[in-house]
Amino acid sequence: MGSNIxxxxxxxxxxxxxxxxxxxxxxxxxxxxxxxxGVNSHIREVADRYAANGYLxxxxxxxxxxxxxxxxxxxxxxxxxxxxxxxxxxxFATVLADVRAxxxxxxxAGKVGIVGYCFGGLITAASAINSASVFAAASSYYGGNxxxxxxxQPAIPLMAHYGELDAYIPMTDVDKIKGAWSSAEVYTYGSxxxxxxxxxxxFHAQSAALAQARTFRFFAKHLA
Numbered sequence: 001m002g003s004n005i006x007x008x009x010x011x012x013x014x015x016x017x018x019x020x021x022x023x024x025x026x027x028x029x030x031x032x033x034x035x036x037x038g039v040n041s042h043i044r045e046v047a048d049r050y051a052a053n054g055y056l057x058x059x060x061x062x063x064x065x066x067x068x069x070x071x072x073x074x075x076x077x078x079x080x081x082x083x084x085x086x087x088x089x090x091x092f093a094t095v096l097a098d099v100r101a102x103x104x105x106x107x108x109a110g111k112v113g114i115v116g117y118c119f120g121g122l123i124t125a126a127s128a129i130n131s132a133s134v135f136a137a138a139s140s141y142y143g144g145n146x147x148x149x150x151x152x153q154p155a156i157p158l159m160a161h162y163g164e165l166d167a168y169i170p171m172t173d174v175d176k177i178k179g180a181w182s183s184a185e186v187y188t189y190g191s192x193x194x195x196x197x198x199x200x201x202x203f204h205a206q207s208a209a210l211a212q213a214r215t216f217r218f219f220a221k222h223l224a
Contacts, residue, residue, distance in 0.1 A: 002047060007060060009101040011094075015064035017102055018044050020051035027054040028223035029106035031099060031135075033116030033123045035197070036082030038063055038070035042199050046117075053216055055223075056109035060102035062123070066090050074200050086119045095123055096130055103134040111136040111223040115215060117196060121160075122146055128154040137222035139215040142166055142193050147173040150180035157222050158184040161211045163204075166193040187214065 002020035009015065018039050030050045034043045039061045050057040063070040066089035072078040103112045114135045116124035121143025128138035132155035139159045140146065146160070146169075158181065162174045171188070178186045189195060189211065191204035196211060 002044060002051070002057075005058075005105075007058075007098075007101050007105045009094075010097045013065065013098075015098055016061040016068065017105070018047055018059040018061075019106075020044075020047040020057040022051045022054045022056060024054075026056040026109035028136075028219070029056040029058070029103070029109040029112045030219065030223075031102045031106070031112060031114045032057055032059040033099060033114065033120030034059060034062060035118035035120055035194075036086045037072040037074065037078060038082070040071040040073070042197050043117075046115075046196075049212075050115075055113075055219070056106045058102050058106050060098055062095050062098055062120075063090065065094060065098075074197075082119075092123075092126070096126060099123060099127055100131050100134045103131070107134070113137045113139070113219045113223050115139040115141070116143065117141045118144065118194065122149075125149055125154070125158065125160065128156050128158040130155075132156050137219060139218060141196055141211065142169060144168050147176060150177055154181060154184060157218070159215060159218050160184055160186045161196075161214075162186070162188050163191040163193055163195050163202075163207070164188050165191060168193050185214075185218070187211065 047057040121140040124140040189207035191207040192202035195204040
């Protein structure tokens, strides 16, 4: 079981986070960045999974600057609320700073990786570009609007996962990302947006398991 903690960001703002401890000595740390649905039960389960794999994991509540304690489900109404919070009520640069603060909060465990999903996937890709001082490797899952970042290069090893059936992220964009970021490991799966989340109708177990295995190997290599 994890615990709820408070983290202080670069500007002094305090936000909540879910922290999951591994058994024994940590092999490093992983920051888990939420979808647009907050640090809900799924994101806590993801953090627990990384802790079970030996990492000190933390999931920062990046919506706290707009609204504290956000935990949404996956209804159309929840999605509308989440989009509003992510794209209208928080500042992206401040989110990156909060995520860096989360990474620094667990850096005593060793090198820090970052993994994110949906909106968190975009944040993860941006962190690979902007936050190399904190993170050693990044794994981005179906990050919408990642195409907007390709004029800059990742400064740390980056892995990215996309669903070939994802209406939000066309394969033409994925091809452009591959071309622009030749150093990144970019994988596509025969699945839809949100394929990693077993609480969503678009969950695809085979794709989720393969992407997870790839990310575990990736972090084992770069966070050692």
